Amino acid sequence: MMQAQKFYFPKTAVTDSVVLEKQMPLLASKLLKQTPLLKLKKTSKMAYLDQLFRLQLVAKDYKKSNTSLADYRKEFADHDMAGNKFIIYEFYSLAKIAEAKEKIPFPGALQKAFNAKYESLPDKLITKISIAVDGDVGAARKALKETLNKQKDKDSIDYGSALALCRSYLNYKTFSVTKPQITQLVISKDNEKFITETKDIKTKSGNTLTIIIVRKKTNTSPLPVILTNNIYAGPIDAYFGKRAAVYNYVGAVVNTRGKRNSNDENNPFEHESQDIYEVIDWVSKQPWCDGKVGMIGGSYLGFSQWAAVKKLHPALKTIVPQVAVGIGIDYPAQNNIFMSYMLRWVQYVTNNKLTDEADFANAKKWDSINTAWYKSGRSFRSLDMISGKPSKIFQRWLDHPGYDQYWQKMVPYKEDFANINIPILTTTGYYDDDQIGAMYYFKQHHQYNKNPNHYLVIGPYDHGGAQSFGFTYANGNPIDPVARISIDDLAFSWFDYILKNGKKPALLQDRINFQVMNTNTWKHAPSLEKMHTSTVKFYLQDRKNSSSVFNQPAQKDFVKQTVDFKNRDEKETYHPVSKIDNIKTTNSVYFESEVLDKDLIISGNLAGYFNVSINKKDFDTDTYLYQIQPDGKSFLLSTHIVRASYAKNNAVRQLLQPGKTEQIPITNSMFISKKIEKGSKLVLLVGVNKNSSWQINYGTGKDVSDETIKDAGEPLEIKWYNDSYVEIPIYQE
Known part of the structure; x- marks a missing residue:
């Protein structure tokens, strides 16, 4: 019934930007007074606050939107580890307040708001700004246009459509007027704090790999290097580098074959073991490296670390594989059943030299492709043809339905694990899509190695949480306060322990460290079998x-x-x-x-x-x-x-x-x-x-x-x- 409620919205707003600018605040103000929003507060506080701060922004109530946004951040993660996921909206609202109060043009107001907010953030959070502000303006423009087109020849709008319009309008408005300037401001601030270099490494096989090195300007002596091997080339590379730097390491992020400056063929998973060995060899000989290398990263980046230890380089002293893909074990097939998602992911990482964010985010497109395949009754092998883009990688993977040598050669296999004697910290979660892969490596290491120096931390985390921080909610349920830890802090305190002779992280009281949900306690056990009695x-x-x-x-x-x-x-x-x-x-x-x-x-x-x-x-x-x-x-x-x-x-x-x-x-x-x-x-x-x-x-x-x-x-x-x-x-x- 509420969805059927109509609000005045002139048809001219679809084509006339002046009319649109006038009508959107009026529409948002009406929505703020509606019963569905108030009801949402009782059923889902997070969803309520998410809608509230956006509607307040569109309604130009900037002070209230900042308060609601702060409340939302606390609900999202009741600590500062969530960082600045929504900081772009805060920059925008603070700039609008300064613009009106001080009667200065918006660019000047934005710079002032940015500088003030930036100075208030700890180093660990400023590293995330470049990612938070990296919205796709083109995609936002397209989404707004599509939402407006649904209103063609109509002079009213229903509640659900009005909410969607406010959201798409806000995204386009915010990112289009702030991203270009803030991107430059972040670069300027980064240049004051960090030394960033981009180089191409030529491998013995003639391939090219692009590597980004980030160092803090205040760190002038050689340091251990924290290396990440990343197929998701893009702004995330700089973030990974800066993250290591602010923890007082050298950050090095290498992209896989075919990414960024590499013109080689991109075959995910297949060459990591060979390539990373050569990258570590190069890194360990650089003047800014003290000869010690550690690795970190989640998902594909977690898999990469297991690929790296198949042939262990002497300079690699420890790895921290987080939510590691178990190639051939839980992806692209889980327990030998191939998943439709594999095709979507292949196109995500191979469509261009970076990542195809717009295509990957188009859930409607991929749902329709998978549904079309399912309804047609055609073979699973035809899924790439149905998508309109044949894929050699997809077909090659399907040619290996068993865990055969194709998969075995990418990571340690059986007795290979006996030779892995460096310290390892694995993190995963009860809701992690790659938990089976992460646990596979852990179990195999313990099966074939008599005394592995390998610790496990597992708690109520999803795929993202187990490689970043404990959210307030996981899988729709609140998690115990004791589980809301910073996985980043844990990982880098581990690096301090192994690479700088620091203290062992307090959480690691035994080899298995697991959070018992609904008890607000962590338990510790010497083996997986001892997790239960x-x-x-x-x-x-x-x-x-x-x-x-x-x-x-x-x-x-x-x-x-x-x-x-x-x-x-x-x-x-x-x-x-x-x-x-x-x-x-x-x-x-x-x-x-x-x-x-x-x-x-x-x-x-x-x-x-x-x-x-x-x-x-x-x-x-x-x-x-x-x-x-x-x-x-x-x-x-x-x-x-x-x-x-x-x-x-x-x-x-x-x-x-x-x-x-x-x-x-x-x-x-x-x-x-x-x-x-x-x-x-x-x-x-x-x-x-x-x-x-x-x-x-x-x-x-x-x-x-x-x-x-x-x-x-x-x-x-x-x-x-x-x-x-x-x-x-x-x-x-």
């Missing part, structure tokens, strides 16, 4: 036939599930878990525990076995473990997917025999540590992976990338036997 088995059985899902079934039975791969228009199904929440159960079977009569702490990752029989040769499992809290809200604890034919050996495919009972081990699930309150229930969903985000396994036994809907045949029939169980790790004091 016991386990309980959750059996796939209906409680109508048993007193508890945690008791072994008295008689063998099964639940039968049918999945029709030909059906691409199925309606989503949901199971109500309370009066206020429900859980999506499409292509899943639902099992629910009794109400827990005491608190328990789940700490670790799910294990166990599925005993199944199917009428095909293969399928992809999909598992979710939820907590249903005493208040009736659901909380996702852990997930697991795997291609059944690779579950026992991710390098060798072992097809299932139709009609025969087969055992599928549960490994590489997501880690979690959380207190589950008395009065909660646990819910387990098991089923089949079938959606537009992943390959579809039709079960013929052919290469899944080549299967089409014509291979669907009869619906998949699965018998989930009740002696199957998911083993849940439990921690007790």
Whole structure:
């Protein structure tokens, strides 16, 4: 009903910029008084403050917008580690206040506002300004035009459209009038504080790599170098360099082949091990380096560090891999199931010499491509053709569905880990998209090395948080205050400890350091196995036939599930878990525990076995473990997917025999540590992976990338036997 409410907005505002400038403050002022905004304050304070400060800015209430923005920053991260994510809006509003108060032209007011704000920030935060102000003005202009075009020939606008218009108008207005000047002001300030050099390194194989070196002008003696290997060439390079410099190191950021000044072919992941060795060799011999090199970075940059230690250079003294991509393990396939996202990412890093931010951010475009593929029933291998841009890299990756030598040669493999004897600090999070990759390296290092000097920090962080700082919220839920740490501070205190003989970071009380959600405490253990003290088995059985899902079934039975791969228009199904929440159960079977009569702490990752029989040769499992809290809200604890034919050996495919009972081990699930309150229930969903985000396994036994809907045949029939169980790790004091 609220969305249907209309506000006056003349059609001439679409084409006449003078009219638009006059109408936008009036429109924003009306929206500030509307009930939906006030209701939002009760349901989501962050979303409320995000809308509020933007509407106040458009309404030209600059003082109030600054107050709301400060409140939003506190809600976003209740410490200064969030830095200046929204500082561009603050620069704009402060400049508008100065322009009106002191009667000076806007450029002069902006310079004054910038200087005052800059001087108030600690060094660790000024490094982030260049990223915060790097909005795409062209994309903002396009977005505003598209939003305005929806108002053609209309003299009114509904609430939702008005909000969208205010947002796109503010983004374009802010970035277009501030970015050019602030960019130059940042460069000027950086030149006062740092020495920045850009060089091209020629490798022995004849390739070119661009490297950026950043040093503090006050640091005149040789220092250890903190190196980052970055495929995401752009303003982030300078930030990584300056970040190391303000912690009193030399920052060096090298771009991968084909990026920035390199005209070489860009083949992500394939040459890092070889190239980084030569980069470290070059860096270690420079006059500003004291001969010691450390590495840091997250995601691809985390993978790069594992590539670097496949052949360890003597000057490389430590690595800090954060949320590291497990190449071939969790990306571009997770447990041997390729993901649609891989094509979007390939184009993001290969479309030009930097990164194609506009294309990557176009979620609507990529959702439509993935949906078109899913609806068409064409092979997964055709996804790049459907996108309109064929990709050799995409196709090459699909040619390696098992963890074969193609993937193995990029990072340490098996016995290679035995030779890695430098200190390592790994960080990841319970909500990290690359947690499985980060944990893979950690587990392999401990499996093949008798006494690795390798520490792990894991907490309630997502992919971004585990390589920057603990946000106030993760996955939509507030995190404990004790978890809201600066990952940057942790990493550089580690570098101080290893490279400058400093103190070991206080958090690292044992090799495994994990935050137990809902307890506001960190725990410490010597090994992953010691994260828990016991386990309980959750059996796939209906409680109508048993007193508890945690008791072994008295008689063998099964639940039968049918999945029709030909059906691409199925309606989503949901199971109500309370009066206020429900859980999506499409292509899943639902099992629910009794109400827990005491608190328990789940700490670790799910294990166990599925005993199944199917009428095909293969399928992809999909598992979710939820907590249903005493208040009736659901909380996702852990997930697991795997291609059944690779579950026992991710390098060798072992097809299932139709009609025969087969055992599928549960490994590489997501880690979690959380207190589950008395009065909660646990819910387990098991089923089949079938959606537009992943390959579809039709079960013929052919290469899944080549299967089409014509291979669907009869619906998949699965018998989930009740002696199957998911083993849940439990921690007790």
